[in-house]
Each structure stands twice: as C-alpha cells, then as structure tokens.
Amino acid sequence: MPASATGIEVGKAQDGGAFVSLTGALDVRTVGAARRDLVVKLAGVLTEPLSVDASGLDSADVSGMVVLWELANGLVVPGVRATISGLRPELEAILATYPSPDEVEAAISSPAESAGIHSLGRGALSIVADVRAMVEFVGALTSALVAGLRRPRAMRWPEVLRVVEKAGVDAFPLVSFVGLLVGLIIAFEAAQPLKQLGAEVFVADAIGIIVIRELGPLITAIVIAGRSGPALAAELGMMKVNEELSALETMGLDPLRFLVVQRVVAGTLLAPVLTLYSVALGVAGGCIVMGMLGYPFAVTWAHLQGAVHPADLLVGTTKGVVFGTLVAGLACLRGLQAGDGPAAVGEAATSAVVSGIVSVFTADALFAVLTYVLKI
Amino acid sequence: MIRVEDVTIGYGERIVMSGVSFEVRRGEVFVILGGSGCGKSSLLKNLIGLQKPMKGRILVGGRDVAAAEGDERQALLRSFGVMYQSGALFGSLTVHENVRLPLDEFTDLSLRQRDVLAHTRLKMVGLGHAGRRMPSELSGGMKKRAAIARALALDPPLVFLDEPSAGLDPVTSAGLDALILDLARNFGITFVVVTHELLSIFAIADRCVMLDASRKTLVAEGKPRTLADSSEDQAVLRFFRREAEGAQTDRSQPK
Ligand SMILES: Nc1ncnc2c1ncn2[C@@H]1O[C@H](COP(=O)(O)OP(=O)(O)OP(=O)(O)O)[C@@H](O)[C@H]1O
Numbered sequence: 020m021p022a023s024a025t026g027i028e029v030g031k032a033q034d035g036g037a038f039v040s041l042t043g044a045l046d047v048r049t050v051g052a053a054r055r056d057l058v059v060k061l062a063g064v065l066t067e068p069l070s071v072d073a074s075g076l077d078s079a080d081v082s083g084m085v086v087l088w089e090l091a092n093g094l095v096v097p098g099v100r101a102t103i104s105g106l107r108p109e110l111e112a113i114l115a116t117y118p119s120p121d122e123v124e125a126a127i128s129s130p131a132e133s134a135g136i137h138s139l140g141r142g143a144l145s146i147v148a149d150v151r152a153m154v155e156f157v158g159a160l161t162s163a164l165v166a167g168l169r170r171p172r173a174m175r176w177p178e179v180l181r182v183v184e185k186a187g188v189d190a191f192p193l194v195s196f197v198g199l200l201v202g203l204i205i206a207f208e209a210a211q212p213l214k215q216l217g218a219e220v221f222v223a224d225a226i227g228i229i230v231i232r233e234l235g236p237l238i239t240a241i242v243i244a245g246r247s248g249p250a251l252a253a254e255l256g257m258m259k260v261n262e263e264l265s266a267l268e269t270m271g272l273d274p275l276r277f278l279v280v281q282r283v284v285a286g287t288l289l290a291p292v293l294t295l296y297s298v299a300l301g302v303a304g305g306c307i308v309m310g311m312l313g314y315p316f317a318v319t320w321a322h323l324q325g326a327v328h329p330a331d332l333l334v335g336t337t338k339g340v341v342f343g344t345l346v347a348g349l350a351c352l353r354g355l356q357a358g359d360g361p362a363a364v365g366e367a368a369t370s371a372v373v374s375g376i377v378s379v380f381t382a383d384a385l386f387a388v389l390t391y392v393l394k395i
Numbered sequence: 396m397i398r399v400e401d402v403t404i405g406y407g408e409r410i411v412m413s414g415v416s417f418e419v420r421r422g423e424v425f426v427i428l429g430g431s432g433c434g435k436s437s438l439l440k441n442l443i444g445l446q447k448p449m450k451g452r453i454l455v456g457g458r459d460v461a462a463a464e465g466d467e468r469q470a471l472l473r474s475f476g477v478m479y480q481s482g483a484l485f486g487s488l489t490v491h492e493n494v495r496l497p498l499d500e501f502t503d504l505s506l507r508q509r510d511v512l513a514h515t516r517l518k519m520v521g522l523g524h525a526g527r528r529m530p531s532e533l534s535g536g537m538k539k540r541a542a543i544a545r546a547l548a549l550d551p552p553l554v555f556l557d558e559p560s561a562g563l564d565p566v567t568s569a570g571l572d573a574l575i576l577d578l579a580r581n582f583g584i585t586f587v588v589v590t591h592e593l594l595s596i597f598a599i600a601d602r603c604v605m606l607d608a609s610r611k612t613l614v615a616e617g618k619p620r621t622l623a624d625s626s627e628d629q630a631v632l633r634f635f636r637r638e639a640e641g642a643q644t645d646r647s648q649p650k
C-alpha cells in the first residue's frame with residue numbers, strides 16, 4: 020500500500036474567509052494525522068466562511084471522509100460549517116450516507132444504568148423471584164423424577180452414567196486432596212488442647228465424629244459445588260444459548276425430563292460415594308497423625324470403633340445424598356435460567372457455585388437441628 | 396492479489412480438498428462456490444492464514460500467508476476484513492461497539508470520529524437503528540450484516556465474506572450486493588465471497604471457482620455466465636441449473 024500523506028494547503032479566499040485544498044491520499048491510515056494537521060494550520064486564520072476543495076485527492080476511502088464530515092458539520096473549527104467542493108461522485112455518495120451529528124448521538128447514547136438503592140431494591144425483588152423459581156423448579160423436577168423412576172427405560176441411564184463419570188473424574192483429585200488434609204489438620208489442631216488435658220488419645224474419637232458426621236460430607240459437597248456444579252450449569256447454559264433447549268422443546272421433549280433428571284440423579288448417586296471416600300481419607304489422615312504422635316494403629320482403631328456409631332455413618336451418607344441432589348439440581352436450574360449470549364454461560368456457572376454452597380450450608384444447619392432433636 | 400498454488404487442505408489425516416490453484420486479481424469480486432461441506436469455509440481459513448495448508452502455498456500481495464510471523468503477520472491480517480460464517484460478533488459488546496472495535500484498536504482517531512465511522516458503516520448495511528443492541532438481540536441476518544460492517548470498518552483492501560447473504564431477504568441481499576459492487580468498483584477493494592445465491596453470483600461475481608465435495612478439488616474457474624452457459628462439467632451445470640444431485644444421473648448404476 021502506498022502510504023502517501025494528505026496534502027493540506029490553507030489560504031485566504033477572495034470572499035474574505037479561508038479555503039482549504041486537499042491533495043494526495045485521505046484514507047484510514049492518513050486521516051488521523053490529516054485532522055491534527057488541519058487544526059494546526061487553521062489556527063489563527065480567519066475562517067468564516069470556510070470552503071474546502073477536495074478535487075486534488077488521488078485516493079480516499081470511507082474512513083477518510085470523516086474529516087470532511089467534521090468540516091461540513093462545523094466540528095473542526097467550532098461552529099464554522101465548511102462548503103465542500105470537487106469531491107468525486109462516489110465520495111460524494113459516501114459523504115451523503117454519513118449520519119448527522121444528532122443522529123449519531125441518538126444512536127449510541129444508552130439510558131444510564133441506575134445503580135445504588137435501585138439495584139438493592141431490585142436485588143431484594145430478585146431474591147423473592149428466585150425463591151419462587153426454585154420452588155417451581157423443585158415441583159417440576161420432582162414430578163419429572165417420579166415419572167422417570169416409574170419408567171426406568173425412559174431414564175436414559177447411559178447419560179446418567181456419563182455425567183457421573185465426568186463429574187466424578189472432575190471432582191476426584193480435589194476430593195482426595197482436601198479429604199486427606201482435613202483429617203490431618205483436625206487431628207493436629209485437636210491434639211494440642213487434648214494434650215494439655217492428658218487426653219491426646221481421644222484425638223481419634225474427635226476425628227471420627229467430626230470428619231464422618233460433619234466435615235467429610237460438607238467439604239465433599241463444597242468441592243462438588245465448586246468443581247462439577249459450574250460444569251453442569253455451563254453445559255446446560257451453552258445448550259440454552261445455542262437454542263438446543265428450544266430444539267428439544269419443539270421436538271416435544273421436556274428439557275427437565277430429558278436432561279435435568281439425569282444430572283440430578285447422577286449428583287444424588289455420586290455425592291455419597293465421594294463423601295464416603297473423602298471420609299475414609301480424612302480418617303486415614305487422622306490415623307497418620309496419631310501414628311506420628313506415637314500411638315500404634317491398633318489403639319487408634321479401637322478408639323475409632325468405640326466412638327463412631329453406625330448412625331454417624333448413616334448421617335454422613337444421608338448428608339451426601341441430600342447435598343449432591345441440591346448441588347446438581349441448583350446447577351441445572353442455573354443453567355436453564357441462563358440468559359442470552361455467551362456471557363450468560365459464565366454467569367450461570369458462577370451463580371451455580373454460589374447457590375450450591377449456600378444451599379449446602381443451609382441444609383447442613385437443618386441437619387444439625389434435626390439430628391439434635393431426633394437424638395441421632 | 397491472491398495466488399493459490401497447488402494447495403491441499405485438511406484436518407488431521409482427513410483431506411478436504413487437494414490440487415487447488417487459482418488467482419484472485421486486485422479489485423475484483425471473486426466468488427467461491429460449492430455444495431455444503433465441500434470446504435469453502437476451510438479454504439477461506441487458509442486464505443486468511445488461520446490454518447496452514449497441508450501442501451502448497453498461498454500468496455497474498457506476494458507474501459506467503461502461512462509463513463508470515465510476528466509483526467508481518469499482524470500487518471497482513473490487519474489488511475484483511477473478514478466476516479465469518481457465524482458472524483462472530485463479540486457478545487459482551489453492543490453492535491455499535493463491535494463495529495467500532497477495530498477503529499478503537501488500530502487508529503488514532505478521536506472517539507467522535509470513531510463513533511461516526513462505526514455508525515456510518517452500520518447505516519451502509521441497513522443497521523443504523525440497531526447500534527445500541529447486543530448481538531444476542533439481533534436476528535441471524537442482522538448479525539451477518541453487523542459482521543460485514545465490522546469487517547469493513549478499517550477500509551481493508553481485501554475483504555473475505557463467508558456467505559454474507561445467507562438468510563437474508565432478496566431486497567436486503569440486493570442492497571448488500573450493491574454495497575459490495577460499489578466498494579469494489581469505486582474504491583478498488585478486492586472481495587472474496589463465498590455464496591450460494593445464484594442471483595447474487597450473477598450480480599457481483601467477476602469470476603468464480605467451484606469446489607466439489609466428491610472429487611475433493613476445484614472443478615471450474617471462470618466468469619459465472621460462461622460457466623453457466625458453456626461448462627462441460629455436469630456438477631457445474633447442475634449447480635447453475637439448480638438441479639438436485641442425481642436427478643440427471645442414472646440411479647440404478649452401482650457406485
Ligand atoms: N474443525 C474441523 N475439524 C475437522 N473437520 C472439519 C472442521 N471444520 C470443517 N471440517 C470438515 O471439513 C469439511 C469442509 O468444511 P467447511 O466448513 O469448510 O465446509 P463449507 O463448504 O464451508 O460448508 P457450508 O457451505 O455448509 O458452510 C467438512 O467435511 C467438515 O466436516
């Protein structure tokens with residue numbers, strides 16, 4: 020491309036105003052410099068009226084015309100509208116398609132987003148709407164689940180398996196890591212105060228109860244909510260954005276029955292398994308610490324057996340089932356609620372994590388009350 | 396402007412087409428034809444340099460597209476305007492911002508100038524009213540037109556359009572053809588256009604090439620009128636006469 024510059028000559032016109040004559044190239048590469056040059060050259064010149072002769076331009080393009088547009092609309096020398104002559108017909112036509120300044124203004128200005136109090140109010144409203152959506156979703160999901168379980172052949176088990184596999188593989192390394200560390204940490208922390216009481220050996224008891232009933236299920240659920248939940252939400256959100264969900268509906272297939280039920284069942288099946296696994300690792304971590312403190316494994320094991328009841332394992336596993344269902348269900352809901360456009364997929368994934376974690380802790384609190392009342 | 400020399404294109408092991416050679420001249424509107432899935436978009440990707448040919452060379456303005464690296468590649472890519480088949484508008488920007496983006500990034504114009512230019516481009520494709528909307532709020536045809544506006548934003552000397560008129564009504568499509576012709580004739584912009592619309596082909600194409608999926612290569616090159624009237628090739632004739640595959644051939648014969 021020849022990168023010739025724009026020639027700009029400014030002089031006095033016979034009518035007492037100024038004239039500008041343009042030569043050379045006025046295109047996307049040169050127009051910025053030409054504009055600056057023009058302002059410099061016009062400074063201090065008596066510019067009313069201003070006429071521009073463009074007949075000397077060898078090459079010009081659509082972008083280049085922007086300077087002429089500014090000249091003609093009185094935007095280079097404020098308030099002075101130039102008359103432009105000598106433009107080739109095709110450039111004349113381009114200049115004619117340029118909008119008026121007001122038109123541009125109107126086309127791009129958007130009503131400012133009201134922030135602050137308004138968004139707080141909107142937030143409160145949206146929580147109400149959100150809870151409503153959740154309740155409706157639970158209702159619809161339950162009926163779809165029941166329908167699915169009644170006709171197991173329509174359940175699409177391969178899909179369930181695929182999701183279990185995918186989500187399981189996704190979460191496995193993290194669950195392993197966190198599970199083991201939780202056991203180690205709890206054991207170390209509990210060892211200090213118990214040692215002062217001369218009851219160091221009861222670390223095993225503490226580990227058993229805390230990890231199996233409380234932290235194992237909770238940590239596992241958080242990992243699933245953080246790792247597998249957003250993946251589920253993003254998958255469904257992507258399908259929504261790509262209109263795959265609409266396609267399903269027009270085929271007469273309910274997305275809930277066709278996609279969501281499988282994922283929720285997968286979550287329900289996967290979470291307790293991962294919970295038991297992480298509990299086992301947590302207890303193992305505790306045993307390692309006990310070993311380091313000088314207690315033989317047999318002693319630790321005896322304490323564990325004495326402290327942990329089958330009911331504890333039952334509570335832990337039940338929590339796993341409930342948490343898994345919640346996390347998977349909410350992730351699917353967020354996916355289905357995704358708005359339009361690619362950004363919506365990311366938002367769906369994020370809100371899946373948030374609502375997953377919130378719901379898990381809420382459920383855990385309810386569990387605490389329930390087990391206390393029922394004395395399990 | 397563009398020289399394609401004995402090029403083979405494929406993905407992994409699978410060859411999509413081979414032995415493709417042709418030339419695009421400066422300032423002409425060059426159309427790539429062919430059935431769905433024959434590799435038109437893939438060929439375009441190679442011309443732009445997003446994908447390297449498995450064999451052969453593609454020269455744009457005398458430079459090997461696949462071999463260009465670093466600043467040279469940047470400069471080369473910047474001289475292209477490209478509209479992808481799917482539009483590829485950025486979902487997080489408004490339509491206006493999408494069109495203004497290349498100007499924001501690659502020019503030193505003031506915001507007002509960039510706004511005016513972006514809006515003018517949108518007006519040219521008939522979307523002057525839609526600048527404030529998000530891409531997800533546009534129809535399929537509107538997305539295409541917005542993408543064309545973006546492709547033209549920097550007045551590139553070479554413009555690639557992948558099925559610009561697919562999904563457009565005849566009137567809008569004719570408007571687009573007129574725009575392409577105007578830019579090619581009056582501003583010397585070279586266009587490489589993939590299209591299936593016969594009306595459009597006859598309206599805009601100076602020359603065209605036709606690809607064929609079954610033979611995996613280029614089967615015809617020339618002026619559309621000449622090809623339609625006097626091509627010897629059955630596939631080419633079928634295309635221009637809008638005949639279904641196999642309608643003329645004997646179906647009883649085993650392949
Ligand atoms: N990313 C990819 N990986 C593997 N194969 C691909 C890929 N993209 C395209 N193909 C294959 O290359 C061939 C040509 O595809 P291409 O998209 O170029 O076709 P096309 O001529 O543009 O079709 P259409 O008119 O439908 O857009 C097809 O067989 C397709 O399956």
Ligand SMILES: [Mg+2]
Pocket residue numbers: 435436437480557
């Ligand atoms: Mg294509």
